[in-house]
Amino acid sequence: MPSFDIVSEIDMHEVTNAVDQAKRELGNRWDFKNVEADIEQDDKGITLSAEQEFQLEQLLDMLRMAFAKRNVDTRALEESGDSKAGKLVKQHFTLRQGIETPDAKKIVKLLKDSKMKVQASIQGDKVRVTGKKRDDLQAAIALIKESDLDMPLQYNNFRD
Known part of the structure; x- marks a missing residue:
């Protein structure tokens, strides 16, 4: 996945x-x-x-x-x-390094409210997003980039 x-x-x-x-x-x-x-x-x-x-x-x-x-x-x-x-x-x-829990919850809520077919889970100071299709994950990245979260975010460890 x-x-x-x-x-x-x-x-x-x-x-x-x-x-x-x-x-x-x-x-x-x-x-x-x-x-x-x-x-x-x-x-x-x-x-x-x-x-x-x-x-x-x-x-x-x-x-x-x-x-x-x-x-x-x-x-x-x-x-x-x-x-x-x-x-x-x-x-x-x-x-600031790492995503703090309130900010991670905002990201998870943003993804859930968008009704995308992805699941987000908080793992320490990062958020893991999984989905069935690569296109869904790319749409999730685009959604998070468009949102006005006031923190520097990077997207790594992309696995197929």
Whole structure:
């Protein structure tokens, strides 16, 4: 029986490359000369720090542009809080990986409500979709791509 998996994964190596690229751009920008600003990556996510709020927004734009150049979906960035430490304003972003249970339930409900001849089951942090025909599975992929789910999704492990 044909099946495929819906997953939400990001390539951490490409994320590291995108952060490095944004740091290089930060060093080259004239509007950031003599300004204390930085982009840092750790195990938990990415932290942006700058002296003022608008500079923080500029850093975020630079990071998003670097993500786009590296084909990393910017929807994987989830804001997890702002903080002010002395004269710096910091903003932390976590990197979302895996499909959380409420989002997986939305995907399953979307497929069931569409009356397609496919079955969806939640398996940990991914959703497995099975059907009798390959065309049904391709229609399910098209339906999920058209829906406005706010997360980066990939479709892998397609088996006939």
